[in-house]
Amino acid sequence: KNEVEQSPQNLTAQEGEFITINCSYSVGISALHWLQQHPGGGIVSLFMLSSGKKKHGRLIATINIQEKHSSLHITASHPRDSAVYICAVRGSGNQFYFGTGTSLTVIP
């Protein structure tokens, strides 16, 4: 069973397109994280959310606690946004659960 499900698994977009990546989870959480893993393997934390919405540059993350769903949006996508985006949640018992990631490729 997967406590965290992401969709789509793979996504190809043209430069400039608006992108949405979805995350659904089945456990009670204290927070949700969006991570970015670059092609070289490094992992960077993009957002940590417990409610509402956060924005950083062209990235927007939203969470709906009642529906157990989060979305990551990228506006005006650029080839440098190509990466794997990972949704992770922290459960109530200090457990962390990770989605398997969404591989995004942005074509010039």
Add this chain to the structure above:
Amino acid sequence: DAGITQSPRYKITETGRQVTLMCHQTWSHSYMFWYRQDLGHGLRLIYYSAAADITDKGEVPDGYVVSRSKTENFPLTLESATRSQTSVYFCASSENRGVYSYEQYFGPGTRLTVT
């Protein structure tokens, strides 16, 4: 250098050997984590530590041992490596913000191959 570092970055070892992966952070973060990343599984938590001398099991702890005698270091030992432990290992650290969760900062990863 400031931040979180892992060593070695690449390691090849034989089945049955003991191997230790090192993780060091300079922020004095209280929490540290070890994850493994495998195709089709995403990141899975092996062990974590809330403070020096406090460790706890994650989702996949079997075959691994950790210790944390100093806040800044969190070594992960494979006591008798098996091929199924071939993976990329990530260390992470975070501050303790009490009840609410906290951002994690990841090391660059160690790619371990067990032959």
